[in-house]
Amino acid sequence: MLLPLAKLSCPAYQCFHALKIKKDYLPLCATRWSSTSVVPRITTHYTVCPRDKDKRWEGVNMERFAEEADVVIVGAGPAGLSAAIRLKQLATKQEKDIRVCLVEKAAQIGAHTLSGACLDPRGFEELFPDWKEKGAPLNTPVTEDRFGILTEKYRIPVPILPGLPMNNHGNYIVRLGHLVSWMGEQAESLGVEVYPGYAAAEVLFHEDGSVKGVATNDVGIQKDGAPKTTFERGLELHAKVTIFAEGCHGHLAKQLYKKFDLRANCEPQTYGIGLKEVGLDYQNPYLSPFREFQRWKHHPSIQPTLEGGKRIAYGARALNEGGLQSIPKLTFPGGLLIGCSPGFMNVPKIKGTHTAMKSGILAAESIFNQLTSENLQSKTTGLHVTEYEDNLKKSWVWKELYTVRNIRPSCHGILGVYGGMIYTGIFYWIFRGMEPWTLKHKGSDSDQLKPAKDCTPIEYPKPDGQISFDLLSSVALSGTNHEHDQPAHLTLKDDSIPVNRNLSIYDGPEQRFCPAGVYEFVPLEQGDGFRLQINAQNCVHCKTCDIKDPSQNINWVVPEGGGGPAYNGM
Amino acid sequence: MAELRALVAVKRVIDFAVKIRVKPDRTGVVTDGVKHSMNPFCEIAVEEAVRLKEKKLVKEIIAVSCGPAQCQETIRTALAMGADRGIHVEVPAAEADRLGPLQVARVLAKLAEKEKVDLVLLGKQAIDDDCNQTGQMTAGFLDWPQGTFASQVTLEGDKVKVEREIDGGLETLRLKLPAVVTADLRLNEPRYATLPNIMGAGPKASASGNGSADVAPMEAGCRRLGQGRPVNRGLPCAESQEEED
Numbered sequence: 168m169l170l171p172l173a174k175l176s177c178p179a180y181q182c183f184h185a186l187k188i189k190k191d192y193l194p195l196c197a198t199r200w201s202s203t204s205v206v207p208r209i210t211t212h213y214t215v216c217p218r219d220k221d222k223r224w225e226g227v228n229m230e231r232f233a234e235e236a237d238v239v240i241v242g243a244g245p246a247g248l249s250a251a252i253r254l255k256q257l258a259t260k261q262e263k264d265i266r267v268c269l270v271e272k273a274a275q276i277g278a279h280t281l282s283g284a285c286l287d288p289r290g291f292e293e294l295f296p297d298w299k300e301k302g303a304p305l306n307t308p309v310t311e312d313r314f315g316i317l318t319e320k321y322r323i324p325v326p327i328l329p330g331l332p333m334n335n336h337g338n339y340i341v342r343l344g345h346l347v348s349w350m351g352e353q354a355e356s357l358g359v360e361v362y363p364g365y366a367a368a369e370v371l372f373h374e375d376g377s378v379k380g381v382a383t384n385d386v387g388i389q390k391d392g393a394p395k396t397t398f399e400r401g402l403e404l405h406a407k408v409t410i411f412a413e414g415c416h417g418h419l420a421k422q423l424y425k426k427f428d429l430r431a432n433c434e435p436q437t438y439g440i441g442l443k444e445v446g447l448d449y450q451n452p453y454l455s456p457f458r459e460f461q462r463w464k465h466h467p468s469i470q471p472t473l474e475g476g477k478r479i480a481y482g483a484r485a486l487n488e489g490g491l492q493s494i495p496k497l498t499f500p501g502g503l504l505i506g507c508s509p510g511f512m513n514v515p516k517i518k519g520t521h522t523a524m525k526s527g528i529l530a531a532e533s534i535f536n537q538l539t540s541e542n543l544q545s546k547t548t549g550l551h552v553t554e555y556e557d558n559l560k561k562s563w564v565w566k567e568l569y570t571v572r573n574i575r576p577s578c579h580g581i582l583g584v585y586g587g588m589i590y591t592g593i594f595y596w597i598f599r600g601m602e603p604w605t606l607k608h609k610g611s612d613s614d615q616l617k618p619a620k621d622c623t624p625i626e627y628p629k630p631d632g633q634i635s636f637d638l639l640s641s642v643a644l645s646g647t648n649h650e651h652d653q654p655a656h657l658t659l660k661d662d663s664i665p666v667n668r669n670l671s672i673y674d675g676p677e678q679r680f681c682p683a684g685v686y687e688f689v690p691l692e693q694g695d696g697f698r699l700q701i702n703a704q705n706c707v708h709c710k711t712c713d714i715k716d717p718s719q720n721i722n723w724v725v726p727e728g729g730g731g732p733a734y735n736g737m
Numbered sequence: 738m739a740e741l742r743a744l745v746a747v748k749r750v751i752d753f754a755v756k757i758r759v760k761p762d763r764t765g766v767v768t769d770g771v772k773h774s775m776n777p778f779c780e781i782a783v784e785e786a787v788r789l790k791e792k793k794l795v796k797e798i799i800a801v802s803c804g805p806a807q808c809q810e811t812i813r814t815a816l817a818m819g820a821d822r823g824i825h826v827e828v829p830a831a832e833a834d835r836l837g838p839l840q841v842a843r844v845l846a847k848l849a850e851k852e853k854v855d856l857v858l859l860g861k862q863a864i865d866d867d868c869n870q871t872g873q874m875t876a877g878f879l880d881w882p883q884g885t886f887a888s889q890v891t892l893e894g895d896k897v898k899v900e901r902e903i904d905g906g907l908e909t910l911r912l913k914l915p916a917v918v919t920a921d922l923r924l925n926e927p928r929y930a931t932l933p934n935i936m937g938a939g940p941k942a943s944a945s946g947n948g949s950a951d952v953a954p955m956e957a958g959c960r961r962l963g964q965g966r967p968v969n970r971g972l973p974c975a976e977s978q979e980e981e982d
Contacts, residue, residue, distance in 0.1 A: 402932040648754030733772035
């Protein structure tokens, strides 16, 4: 017994009908639909529903063109751009010619960049010692730092002594989106081929298993998975080395971890969502990070700063908080990982941009040495640049992360954050992080949620429209949009799990943790019960759902390039 | 057979999904760093030109854009969709504000004559100013027939049949070439500018072709006196107030 076929569009109906007949070799997802009775079909993306068995794709030309480059970089954020710029700087200096291609899913460089941001200029200065003359937008040096603990009504000030990681002397407040866009211009003038609006959707492999490059997304697929008349395949970009700089929790990195078993010897990554101060290892499924943020703005010590102001922008992004313990293996045959994708954020300092840039610089230098070395011998067709990881471990990035590695885990003890502060005071400030032990994290964020019946729902105050706001008007300000007629890029491995597990055990936390209102449990048209509705167009590409889903059923993949938020200097 | 040459005008506008913000001094909207893209109706015009070329009815497509340096990106997209050449009429950013349909029409008319094209295609209007005047004024300057709000365009020898969407329904005209046609929404669904085509369109600098037209488009430009949000007209009516609560 299949689902209400009358609701589906004609091509989808034909697809089902065809699949019903050819039951012997049904794709996995279709087998599930035909066996469970009332699971509405949600996921139509070709990563879950393969096209080679789909009748609607018969006769469609699936050939892809390919371009050859020396290095391909996925992601034009601080890390990716630093790597590209450094490669070209070295090439110019040594008069060598290397082709560097950079693909970025945002429609323009900087449009998907979101950060505080308080930049430690250390990494940036290595790339551009003359940044002031060049006019880089670092215009606001930090003059004062204030740190405090907020209780329900009051604020307990905490002194920031020099030497503590939160001390911001020498740092700059920047609009990271503008800085990234400036770096993009520098990269282009150095000869990097920058292609915004094209998302890397697939990793390509040589026959020996090493990474061959990436392929950009296909375009022109309907919402139900059928091809449109404008369907075109993506482009394959082949490279000797591919650098993956997708930022926190990248979707291609997720595949690479599995394929090369890169996380065998590290802890699971833990995350925060910024909105900034809300850690994602919370236990109460009734918690909504967005509404916590709105509530925070009304705190008596915060509200006066915001009063009279006007909300002009909104955005959200996950950040990694695992530190040294959660860094995976960084290199594999044919590629390597840089930036927030493996995760080099210094958590107590709340800064990861400077380390991301440095990782990009080191990657570029290591790759350049290999590419231009005369005695190059490689076991695999894709180059394995192990020197990158070695050089990173010798650099200031590793030293910095090592000294602060125990600060966040120290907050997991009985004394909570207070315990963490005491620990920091003793072991970081006095002993400079030299203690011989390394504390562990609690486990992955998705495992931390307790069942809803063990928790109390949280009563959030209504937004007042002056300082706090509702979700949907905020999402509109992010400028996010996607071509509506494409398969939802928030794919579910199993369409029945949201209602059967997430909703029944955890009261559907996805409707609360998504900062863009993508997930909604709506009542069924007939009968009792709910179904999950995915409003993929709202997505701001923060990756929180992929991280926090207690069933790890949601797999975020990249939508058609050019879609997503349109941040301006966020 | 295919001796016809087409000129397609494209405009770089703020992307439709972006929330517009008025500048604090109320002289205009914030455009710095804001996402821009090709006007959707211009995309439809480019698509129509490319389809005519694929049917071998048009031999060459020239894409033209007037404005500051960033217009080159828009021309590049047109090239990636299938145009053959691009012309960028550079107007410095400070003066671009005063560039209106009259000035652009003057430029297009001069270019159409200079390049000896048979067909000028434009979008019916731009989504930022909603003027819906450039196509009509261009035809006026050239003294050519015009078919605006086209939902179907068919070339028939030395004539072009244009089906127009008008308030009363559909009107079909047959125009003698050379003519001006402006594209409406239902004319076609534009193709994607895919990466291989963008790469083929070459680096940005070369998209400007034979740049400056010998017109001074800025004479008699309009000056904007002010810009602001619409005035709040008062409380919502009683029923909707209850629903909100």
